[in-house]
Amino acid sequence: MKQEEIVFCKGGGCTAKLGAGVLERVLSCLPKPDVKDENLLIGYESSDDAAVYRISDEIAIVQTLDFFPPMVEDPYTFGQIAAANALSDIYAMGGEVRTALNIVCFPEKMDLQILGEIMQGGNEKVLEAGGVLVGGHSIADTDVKYGLSVMGTIHPQHIFSNDGVQADDVLLLTKPLGVGLVCTAARIGEASKEAYDLAIRSMTTLNKYASEILRKYQIHGCTDVTGFGLLGHLKEMLAKGYSAELDSICIPHIPESLAYADAFYLTAAAQRNRNHVEDLVEFQGVPFAMEELLFDPQTSGGLLASLPKEEAQQALQEIQALGLPCGIIGRVLKKEKQSILVR
Amino acid sequence: MERIDARGKTCPLPVIETKKVLDTMKEGSVTVLVDNAIAVQNLCKMAEQKKMQYSSEKQSEDCYTVTITISEDSQTTANQSETVSCILDNREQKTVVVLSSDCMGNGDDVLGRILMKGFVYALTEQEHLPETILLYNGGAKLSVEGAETVADLKLMEAQGVEILTCGTCLNHYGLSEKLAVGSVTNMYRIAEILANAGKVIRP
Numbered sequence: 320m321k322q323e324e325i326v327f328c329k330g331g332g333c334t335a336k337l338g339a340g341v342l343e344r345v346l347s348c349l350p351k352p353d354v355k356d357e358n359l360l361i362g363y364e365s366s367d368d369a370a371v372y373r374i375s376d377e378i379a380i381v382q383t384l385d386f387f388p389p390m391v392e393d394p395y396t397f398g399q400i401a402a403a404n405a406l407s408d409i410y411a412m413g414g415e416v417r418t419a420l421n422i423v424c425f426p427e428k429m430d431l432q433i434l435g436e437i438m439q440g441g442n443e444k445v446l447e448a449g450g451v452l453v454g455g456h457s458i459a460d461t462d463v464k465y466g467l468s469v470m471g472t473i474h475p476q477h478i479f480s481n482d483g484v485q486a487d488d489v490l491l492l493t494k495p496l497g498v499g500l501v502c503t504a505a506r507i508g509e510a511s512k513e514a515y516d517l518a519i520r521s522m523t524t525l526n527k528y529a530s531e532i533l534r535k536y537q538i539h540g541c542t543d544v545t546g547f548g549l550l551g552h553l554k555e556m557l558a559k560g561y562s563a564e565l566d567s568i569c570i571p572h573i574p575e576s577l578a579y580a581d582a583f584y585l586t587a588a589a590q591r592n593r594n595h596v597e598d599l600v601e602f603q604g605v606p607f608a609m610e611e612l613l614f615d616p617q618t619s620g621g622l623l624a625s626l627p628k629e630e631a632q633q634a635l636q637e638i639q640a641l642g643l644p645c646g647i648i649g650r651v652l653k654k655e656k657q658s659i660l661v662r
Numbered sequence: 663m664e665r666i667d668a669r670g671k672t673c674p675l676p677v678i679e680t681k682k683v684l685d686t687m688k689e690g691s692v693t694v695l696v697d698n699a700i701a702v703q704n705l706c707k708m709a710e711q712k713k714m715q716y717s718s719e720k721q722s723e724d725c726y727t728v729t730i731t732i733s734e735d736s737q738t739t740a741n742q743s744e745t746v747s748c749i750l751d752n753r754e755q756k757t758v759v760v761l762s763s764d765c766m767g768n769g770d771d772v773l774g775r776i777l778m779k780g781f782v783y784a785l786t787e788q789e790h791l792p793e794t795i796l797l798y799n800g801g802a803k804l805s806v807e808g809a810e811t812v813a814d815l816k817l818m819e820a821q822g823v824e825i826l827t828c829g830t831c832l833n834h835y836g837l838s839e840k841l842a843v844g845s846v847t848n849m850y851r852i853a854e855i856l857a858n859a860g861k862v863i864r865p
Contacts, residue, residue, distance in 0.1 A: 503674055514813075568780025574813030577783065583681055583708045587673040587700040594703070606787040607711050644810070646776075 386466020398440025
């Protein structure tokens with residue numbers, strides 16, 4: 320029984336993402352429409368999490384999709400994580416989930432019970448998000464992949480932009496880093512139960528709750544931390560000409576993940592993330608394991624928000640009550656020589 | 663010379679397999695075949711962290727070789743540090759870290775707890791670990807279930823650091839059943855360790 324499930328997981332989740340650099344090159348070659356549609360409030364120019372299209376002065380549609388191969392052995396848990404990860408893009412914009420469609424790739428010869436469990440896990444998260452699963456599309460494929468296409472709504476005036484950060488903001492991260500390292504350790508049988516349980520709890524937690532808290536504050540910039548790692552996503556937030564300083568001892572993380580980095584349980588995706596942003600990052604006396612943690616691709620990672628420092632402590636207290644490691648990890652500065660300084 | 667063919671294997675497997683072979687070697691070199699440039703970078707990154715010499719070469723589009731060498735030099739350094747640590751290992755030099763609070767410094771306790779967590783992690787990254795870590799009074803909260811410092815303390819315990827938490831203190835805070843790393847000690851042992859310490863570090 321276990322045998323079949325082992326074939327199922329080959330190291331997926333957001334580690335399976337194409338590198339950011341490769342993607343930028345391909346996207347930059349695509350022709351753009353001649354006339355800009357003024358109702359398209361957010362497209363892909365700003366590396367945002369989702370597209371936002373205005374329907375009326377009060378309502379805009381938020382549209383996103385996300386799917387990937389399994390990163391855990393249990394199909395039901397995988398379904399929950401894949402759904403939480405796909406739904407997260409809506410929450411990173413500050414929106415509400417309305418409807419979702421399943422995206423399924425599944426080998427014809429595999430036990431359909433497994434697919435049932437995946438979709439059950441996914442459905443549960445869509446319901447928890449307050450949305451409805453309204454259909455989907457399935458393809459026979461050599462490997463399992465699952466995710467959602469999600470439609471949400473948002474008030475056009477209350478969108479969390481990706482790159483609206485301001486100087487003197489502080490950066491708040493709502494979930495621990497390290498799930499990529501822990502899943503990699505688990506794949507080779509080296510993850511502790513505590514670390515694995517915390518990683519699963521973090522990945523299956525909807526960003527809905529953190530997003531609802533953040534809406535009460537002046538959020539200048541917000542994104543969810545996924546495949547490009549903390550530094551990759553932070554780079555996108557700083558795109559309009561800001562730099563950031565991170566305090567490495569304040570980075571919330573799964574405690575064992577640093578030891579896994581020291582044991583060299585390193586993914587290709589983390590190295591691609593390093594290659595993509597390394598030139599912009601200066602590490603000052605930071606241990607190797609901490610560097611790796613900051614490049615670690617996250618599956619269903621937390622929200623990274625930029626907000627005025629006067630409001631940050633109170634926001635942090637509310638987020639802490641959600642029960643996952645979280646913290647104020649650094650601050651935003653006017654552009655200096657390097658984009659990101661970690662000390 | 664050892665040779666590992668890790669083509670067709672995804673990260674972290676090439677690195678893990680290479681590390682296993684390196685761990686059994688005293689000197690010599692290992693040549694690893696991988697099929698992508700990222701795996702080459704991950705192998706070089708490990709060699710650099712382990713302070714070993716390495717070189718890489720692209721043979722074809724889907725074949726790269728990385729050669730990692732454990733030289734006699736690194737052996738000598740290892741021997742030297744062993745000798746040094748022998749000298750260090752006398753009573754005068756015994757290093758004891760005392761954690762008497764779950765906060766580092768005075769001023770703000772929220773900040774203090776963040777600092778203490780960072781300090782315990784930073785200890786794990788030091789070249790020379792202390793021989794003993796004593797936890798008493800508020801420090802006893804650092805070695806119990808749910809404390810964010812437990813994983814780092816466990817890591818140091820696995821490397822031979824003695825982690826001792828004051829039993830009286832665990833009782834006082836109602837944490838006697840919650841100790842998650844190391845063992846319980848009493849005041850006689852604490853006094854003895856401090857009296858015989860070569861160096862006491864109190865963050």
